[in-house]
Amino acid sequence: MQIYILTLFPEMFAGPFDASIIKRAREKGLVQIHLVNIRDFSKNRHQTVDDAPFGGGAGMVMAAEPVFEAVEWVQRQSGQTGPVVLLSPAGQPFNQALARELSREEFLVLICGHYEGIDERVREHLVTAEISIGDYVLTGGELPAMVVVDAVTRLIPGVLGRGASVDEESFSNFLLEYPQYTRPREYRGYSVPEILVSGHHGQIRAWRRRQSLLRTLENRPDLLQKAELSAEDKQILKEVREQLQKLDLNVP
Ligand code: 9D3
Numbered sequence: 001m002q003i004y005i006l007t008l009f010p011e012m013f014a015g016p017f018d019a020s021i022i023k024r025a026r027e028k029g030l031v032q033i034h035l036v037n038i039r040d041f042s043k044n045r046h047q048t049v050d051d052a053p054f055g056g057g058a059g060m061v062m063a064a065e066p067v068f069e070a071v072e073w074v075q076r077q078s079g080q081t082g083p084v085v086l087l088s089p090a091g092q093p094f095n096q097a098l099a100r101e102l103s104r105e106e107f108l109v110l111i112c113g114h115y116e117g118i119d120e121r122v123r124e125h126l127v128t129a130e131i132s133i134g135d136y137v138l139t140g141g142e143l144p145a146m147v148v149v150d151a152v153t154r155l156i157p158g159v160l161g162r163g164a165s166v167d168e169e170s171f172s173n174f175l176l177e178y179p180q181y182t183r184p185r186e187y188r189g190y191s192v193p194e195i196l197v198s199g200h201h202g203q204i205r206a207w208r209r210r211q212s213l214l215r216t217l218e219n220r221p222d223l224l225q226k227a228e229l230s231a232e233d234k235q236i237l238k239e240v241r242e243q244l245q246k247l248d249l250n251v252p
Contacts, residue, residue, distance in 0.1 A: 003109075006036045006109065012142045022150060030153075041069040042066045061115060061116065061117050062117065071109055091131040092129070093134070096172060099155060131144070133147050175213065181193070217252075
């Protein structure tokens with residue numbers, strides 16, 4: 001996959017793509033990440049890319065021209081087309097399903113917005129998808145672009161080692177993961193749950209399922225609506241909810 005990242009701050013990307021799984025994916029040629037400086041496509045003497053908003057108001061707006069020129073240059077010189085994604089707080093929430101869709105593309109353009117906003121004509125006539133990574137305010141689209149590249153790259157076939165089954169992950173099944181432990185069996189007096197060292201595989205499976213359900217109920221009750229729950233799962237959740245109600249704790 002070819003990923004082109006259009007940004008005013010290409011230097012921010014040094015580091016995250018040079019370690020661990022993304023580094024290996026790049027070395028294997030499974031993903032090529034290209035950084036393009038939007039400022040190189042400014043056509044004025046001072047190389048500016050922003051201007052005051054028509055109609056007045058605070059802050060500066062990223063101009064349409066350098067963004068259009070940068071995207072069209074990328075498409076010309078690569079000879080490819082594909083989704084043009086704008087990272088923006090007003091975008092659709094990024095999630096695993098969207099990461100999976102994007103991972104099937106051969107060519108992706110990510111535009112990192114900056115300043116208070118971007119000329120609406122970029123959205124209307126250039127961008128094909130607008131993505132937010134969550135409900136908090138960042139300084140620009142650079143960190144969100146890194147998040148998208150990370151989530152998408154690990155889904156490209158061949159990037160993760162065998163055994164790392166991407167389908168069994170939480171967010172694929174809408175349950176949070178169960179607690180994991182490794183050696184030693186006791187650390188600072190804290191011991192590993194006895195069941196995990198019992199060798200009773202059926203009981204271990206049931207314990208893990210229960211832990212996933214409890215953790216999801218505690219931290220992400222919204223996910224339980226989407227999860228595929230067996231009759232036994234529902235019984236567990238019912239019992240836990242009743243227990244919590246008895247203790248007068250709030251529970252969804
Ligand atoms: C005046 C209203 N602000 C929107 C909340 C303006 C504004 C603030 C911060 C516009 C852009 C930004 C920079 N953030 C991003 O570009 C961004 C972002 C984010 O801030 N949160 C979550 N996801 C994303 S994706 C891009």
